[in-house]
Amino acid sequence: MxxxxxxxxxxxxxxxxxxxxxxxxxxxxxxxxxxxxxxxxxxxxxxxxxxxxxxxxxxxxxxxxxxxxxxxxxxxxxxxxxxARKMMLELLISQCPTSKVLQDMAAKMGIEKVRFKPKWEDCIYCGLCVRMCEEQMMAKAIGFVNRGDKIRITTPFDKTSEVCRKCGACMYICPAIVLRCEGAEPKDVLCGGCLNVLQPTCLEVYGEYACWMGLKGECGTCVREEES
Ligand code: FES
Incomplete structure (x- = not known):
């Protein structure tokens, strides 16, 4: 050893x-x-x-x-x-400032200000969704294309993937949390959490604020409300 x-x-x-x-x-x-x-x-x-x-x-x-x-x-x-860790995290936050995962990490590390200009992208290219899709869901529905500034994650030839089962695993694991809940209408919700509480919290409480997905795929906003 x-x-x-x-x-x-x-x-x-x-x-x-x-x-x-x-x-x-x-x-x-x-x-x-x-x-x-x-x-x-x-x-x-x-x-x-x-x-x-x-x-x-x-x-x-x-x-x-x-x-x-x-x-x-x-x-x-x-x-x-x-x-070095703080600088890496600041760079990631500047790329995707709305990520709650990154914001929480920044709070834990004591970062109060980001020195870099926000780019407002929706991906930090951590590759979690790609690996999740291939290794756990056995689908390989998405992957990286291009390099450098032009890198992005997409389906083959940018076409609707035939192997994607819409399992949501890529969304569940994404720290940038690209997919946002659109509201308390059954057709729009991501997790359905707000449909199961007596008073849906999302739009009433937060107005334009969009829900984020919690770590277990549940609605972070609803769960937080229920717990408080
Ligand atoms: S490089 Fe180790 S956690 Fe990302």
């Missing part, structure tokens, strides 16, 4: 683990966005950065993809790490 030191803790990490696996096993919190335990590693968002190495020879790596190796020294919360 590779012996590693993580935040000063010596640990025999099982072969094949990543730094993130080891950190989680030891109860060390590392933020993640594009990582999902049931999907293949991606390493795209860089929010899970940690510092490895010693002395002057240290570098930042994505903990969700970096495999443990014998003698590896990892620090998960150095000034450099925190600074």
């Amino acid at each position: 590779p012996k590693i030191i993580i935040d000063g803790i010596e640990f025999d990490a099982p072969e094949g683990w990543t730094i993130l696996d080891a950190a989680r096993f030891l109860g060390i919190d590392i933020p993640t966005l594009c990582h999902h335990d049931e999907l293949s590693p991606w390493g795209g968002c860089r929010l899970c950065l940690v510092e490895i190495g010693e002395g002057k020879k240290t570098k930042l790596v994505s903990s969700c993809t970096y495999p443990v190796e014998d003698g590896l020294v990892v620090r998960t919360a150095t000034e450099r790490v925190i600074k």
